[in-house]
Amino acid sequence: MSRNLQPKPPTIKDVAVLAGVSMSTVSRVLNGSAAVQSETAERVRRAVTQLDFVLSASARSLRPGVRSMTWGLLVDAVESHYFSTLIAELDRAAQDHGSTLLVSVTQKEWAREKHLIKEMSSRRVDGLFVVPANGDVLGERSRLSGAPIVYVDRIPSGVVADVVTFDYYKAMAEIVEELWVQGHRRMAFIGGEVDTDPGSRRYAAWNDVLRRHGGTPDPDLVSVGHLVAGTATEAVAGMLRSDRPPTAVVTTTGLLLLGVLRAIALEGADIEAACTEEIDSAFLSPVPLTLVAADFTLLVSNAVELLTARIENAGEPPTTRLLPTGRVRLDPLRSSTLPS
Amino acid sequence: MSRNLQPKPPTIKDVAVLAGVSMSTVSRVLNGSAAVQSETAERVRRAVTQLDFVLSASARSLRPGVRSMTWGLLVDAVESHYFSTLIAELDRAAQDHGSTLLVSVTQKEWAREKHLIKEMSSRRVDGLFVVPANGDVLGERSRLSGAPIVYVDRIPSGVVADVVTFDYYKAMAEIVEELWVQGHRRMAFIGGEVDTDPGSRRYAAWNDVLRRHGGTPDPDLVSVGHLVAGTATEAVAGMLRSDRPPTAVVTTTGLLLLGVLRAIALEGADIEAACTEEIDSAFLSPVPLTLVAADFTLLVSNAVELLTARIENAGEPPTTRLLPTGRVRLDPLRSSTLPS
Numbered sequence: 001m002s003r004n005l006q007p008k009p010p011t012i013k014d015v016a017v018l019a020g021v022s023m024s025t026v027s028r029v030l031n032g033s034a035a036v037q038s039e040t041a042e043r044v045r046r047a048v049t050q051l052d053f054v055l056s057a058s059a060r061s062l063r064p065g066v067r068s069m070t071w072g073l074l075v076d077a078v079e080s081h082y083f084s085t086l087i088a089e090l091d092r093a094a095q096d097h098g099s100t101l102l103v104s105v106t107q108k109e110w111a112r113e114k115h116l117i118k119e120m121s122s123r124r125v126d127g128l129f130v131v132p133a134n135g136d137v138l139g140e141r142s143r144l145s146g147a148p149i150v151y152v153d154r155i156p157s158g159v160v161a162d163v164v165t166f167d168y169y170k171a172m173a174e175i176v177e178e179l180w181v182q183g184h185r186r187m188a189f190i191g192g193e194v195d196t197d198p199g200s201r202r203y204a205a206w207n208d209v210l211r212r213h214g215g216t217p218d219p220d221l222v223s224v225g226h227l228v229a230g231t232a233t234e235a236v237a238g239m240l241r242s243d244r245p246p247t248a249v250v251t252t253t254g255l256l257l258l259g260v261l262r263a264i265a266l267e268g269a270d271i272e273a274a275c276t277e278e279i280d281s282a283f284l285s286p287v288p289l290t291l292v293a294a295d296f297t298l299l300v301s302n303a304v305e306l307l308t309a310r311i312e313n314a315g316e317p318p319t320t321r322l323l324p325t326g327r328v329r330l331d332p333l334r335s336s337t338l339p340s
Numbered sequence: 341m342s343r344n345l346q347p348k349p350p351t352i353k354d355v356a357v358l359a360g361v362s363m364s365t366v367s368r369v370l371n372g373s374a375a376v377q378s379e380t381a382e383r384v385r386r387a388v389t390q391l392d393f394v395l396s397a398s399a400r401s402l403r404p405g406v407r408s409m410t411w412g413l414l415v416d417a418v419e420s421h422y423f424s425t426l427i428a429e430l431d432r433a434a435q436d437h438g439s440t441l442l443v444s445v446t447q448k449e450w451a452r453e454k455h456l457i458k459e460m461s462s463r464r465v466d467g468l469f470v471v472p473a474n475g476d477v478l479g480e481r482s483r484l485s486g487a488p489i490v491y492v493d494r495i496p497s498g499v500v501a502d503v504v505t506f507d508y509y510k511a512m513a514e515i516v517e518e519l520w521v522q523g524h525r526r527m528a529f530i531g532g533e534v535d536t537d538p539g540s541r542r543y544a545a546w547n548d549v550l551r552r553h554g555g556t557p558d559p560d561l562v563s564v565g566h567l568v569a570g571t572a573t574e575a576v577a578g579m580l581r582s583d584r585p586p587t588a589v590v591t592t593t594g595l596l597l598l599g600v601l602r603a604i605a606l607e608g609a610d611i612e613a614a615c616t617e618e619i620d621s622a623f624l625s626p627v628p629l630t631l632v633a634a635d636f637t638l639l640v641s642n643a644v645e646l647l648t649a650r651i652e653n654a655g656e657p658p659t660t661r662l663l664p665t666g667r668v669r670l671d672p673l674r675s676s677t678l679p680s
Contacts (some may be wrong), residue, residue: 027459038377070459078424078443087418091445095452103418105431112435119410123463123645262623265673281621283602333605335421 019047052220069099071307072120072128072147076108081129081254081279082294086152089300090129097304099126108133114144118295121146127307132156133207134196146328148310150303160318162306164299167322168276171292172205172250174327175274179248179289180213184272188239188246189217190232190256191224200251202276232259239266248272254279261285282330293326293327350427351638359387409439411647412460412468412487416448421594421619422634423471426492429640430469437644439466448473454484461486467647472496474536490643495537502646504639507662508538508616512545512590514667515614518630519588520553524612528586529557529577530596531564539564542592542616551577561586572599573606580607588612591670596620601625622670633666 016023019040027059028042066297071094075083087103094101102125106113113133120128121144128149130141139159141149151163179187187210194203203224220242223235232251239246240263251260257275264273265286274290282289302321309316356363359380366384385545390567415423427443434441442465446453453473460468461484470481479499481489491503519527527550534543543564550557560582563575572591579586580603588611591600597615604613605626614630622629642661651654 078418078427079421081419084418084420084424087445091447100444102454102463103445104440105427105443106430116440123442134385138675258621261621262673265624279621281598281601281619281624284605284621284624286624333602 015044015047019043026090040138052180055313068124069128070123070125071101072123072125073101073103074106074113074116074120074128074130075103076131076133077105078103078329079255080277082153082277085296086131086299089296090303093300093304097308099252101223106131106133110134114140117141117144117149127311129303130156144299150307150310152299152303153198155320157197162310163320164306165198165320165322166292166294166299166325168325169201169205170322171276171327172202172252173209173291174275175250175292176206176209179208179250179272179274180215182272184221184248185215186218186244186246186248188236188249189224190235190249190251190260191222192226192252192256194224199252206250216246219313220244226256226259229255229259229262235264236260236263237267240264240269245269246271248274249275251276253277261287262338276325278328282328283333285330286332288332289330291328291330293328294321295326298323321328355384355387357543359383386463402591403569403590407466407651408464410463410465411439411441412463412465413441413443414446414456414460414468414470415443415451416471416473417445418443418578422493422617425636426471426639429636430641430643433640433644437648446471446473446662450474454480457481457484457489467651469643469647470496489648490647490650491540492639492643493521495587495660502658503660504643504646504648505538505660505662506634506639506665508665509545510662511616511665511667512542512592513549515590515616515630515632516546516549519590519612519614520555522612524588525555526558526561526584526586526588528561528568528576528589530575530589530591530600531562532566532592532596534564539592546590558584566599569595569599570598573603576600576603577607580609585609586611588614590614591616593617601627606640616665618668622668623673625670626672628672629670630672631668633668635663635666 003184005316011025012023017028019026021040021044021062025040046186073087073090075087078087091101102120102123104116104120106116110133113130114177117128125147127147128145130149131153132141132151134157141156142159149161151161153165155163176187189206191199191203193199207217221239226232226235236249236259236298249260251257251266252275254275254277257273257277257279260273264271270287272288272290273285276292278291278293302323306319343492352363352366356366359366361380361384365380413427413430415427418424418427433443440461442463444456444460446456446506450473453470457468457673458472467487467488468485469492470482470489471493472491474497482499482501489501491501493505495503495505531539533539539673547557561579566572566575576589576599589600589604591597594615594617597613597617597619601615604611610627612628612630613625616632618631618633622631642663646659
């Protein structure tokens with residue numbers, strides 16, 4: 001990962017010099033104190049606009065009294081087990097820290113994420129957790145945000161930043177390895193976007209393990225770019241109806257797993273399924289299922305540790321934490337009703 | 341529903357009189373304008389505190405420029421199909437209205453909800469959607485909130501307010517009626533809280549339909565107060581293992597339905613199931629399933645219509661809208677594997 005070569009952002013001192021006031025006056029104006037003459041405040045605001053200055057958390061922490069005790073969280077969406085669990089855990093953690101969590105949905109769009117980072121900043125959150133959409137390659141996020149950011153789940157491209165995510169490469173590699181050892185030679189891969197994180201890590205692991213074993217992934221058994229469950233169902237149903245069906249289907253998200261299981265149930269297929277995310281209805285699976293178990297308490301405690309350190313202006317270099325995952329094996333509850 | 345007899349809240353005029361300034365000065369201070377002398381601003385703030393004054397949206401709309409273009413949403417939790425669908429739909433609607441949606445989680449606790457209403461107000465949301473926790477019987481919410489509130493899903497007790505919810509009484513009554521007509525005489529009821537809305541509406545419908553048919557609900561087949569899926573599983577498993585098992589199980593939420601289906605799968609029971617909420621894995625049900633289909637687009641468009649009217653200070657009396665629901669019937673995808 002290369003260092004980010006953006007110009008040095010303006011400091012509170014630059015604003016003070018341009019406005020011809022003291023740094024503490026700038027600080028008072030930016031913190032919304034009314035104890036500043038209106039024309040002075042106006043001059044400070046003009047300087048801020050001119051310099052495109054954003055009040056950083058480190059500057060704000062010079063005034064401990066101005067903490068808003070609010071954290072922001074930006075996620076793609078809320079209609080997944082993954083994100084809803086993340087929100088619930090972060091909400092509990094925020095409460096434990098005496099803070100309130102405000103959540104907004106980016107719909108995985110970079111323009112919307114930028115807008116929401118500015119919105120959250122203008123509401124003076126102390127810090128932001130961001131599941132980053134793809135798009136920021138010049139560190140624009142941290143320039144837009146008046147608060148420190150910790151990235152969750154997805155590694156942002158092109159910036160050196162605090163990131164907490166699960167080790168999806170290892171999780172997928174272990175699943176594929178295990179299926180290989182069990183004798184599966186015709187595994188299908190059903191994925192979402194594979195050219196961006198974390199899909200790219202999972203897809204790389206899938207390919208690496210198969211190649212390590214001298215196997216060539218059969219292109220007929222790889223279907224990616226799925227954004228909804230319905231297309232995954234169609235893809236798997238097509239594979240199952242073909243002359244050379246898979247003996248196992250590996251997928252990446254809970255949403256796609258539901259699509260895969262629907263195809264398996266529709267076709268009455270007797271194969272294995274595996275997924276790098278959990279779903280709460282896994283026990284209803286008609287076939288044996290291997291899921292990656294992600295510890296959200298661990299994810300959140302790491303993210304909170306990094307964010308609170310930044311809010312308190314700790315000078316550690318940015319770090320990326322890859323958290324370990326576990327695995328769950330589920331057999332159908334009513335195996336007697338499965339076809340032999 | 342009786343009219344709410346709270347004392348008349350203080351107005352912006354009361355604040356102006358107490359502070360000895362004009363109403364527009366009060367407005368400027370409350371809207372964060374710096375164009376006010378600091379000692380004047382301080383005097384206004386003291387008067388606000390003394391009167392426990394909260395800036396209402398109608399007062400704010402005197403200054404059209406101060407709209408924050410932000411809506412707040414308070415929900416119990418995010419780990420359910422119901423709430424995550426609600427959030428997603430409201431987020432889309434907010435975007436269509438050029439507004440940003442901020443979401444926070446009350447965990448169904450009244451103290452937390454009060455705190456979050458104040459938090460959202462201090463962030464100057466234009467309006468709030470609230471799935472109300474139980475506790476407010478004196479209209480405290482609207483006094484705490486600087487913005488108009490529309491209640492969603494759950495009817496708050498003791499206040500006359502704008503409410504949008506599905507007609508859960510009718511939805512449950514239709515399900516029970518249909519099962520009765522199909523010949524089911526031993527129906528089980530698995531519920532959450534039945535003494536508060538909307539659980540109370542569903543439970544009343546269950547009892548009413550059975551009594552209308554001259555049936556007496558068997559107390560052994562009624563199990564309520566479930567907050568997690570696990571206890572619902574235990575309750576249903578116990579009923580299925582008893583001498584006189586139910587021929588159908590009716591439940592209220594997606595969370596409880598998963599618990600019910602787990603018991604049915606574990607016991608290999610060949611019965612009917614029904615629920616007044618949908619789940620996205622319903623197609624995996626091992627038994628025939630009837631679900632109430634709720635149109636969230638309809639719910640959200642009604643809620644948004646009421647809230648935007650309040651924000652624009654339309655003087656309509658508060659209204660409660662009971663929205664119709666539909667029904668979905670699912671048969672197991674692999675009926676050939678079910679026991680005969």
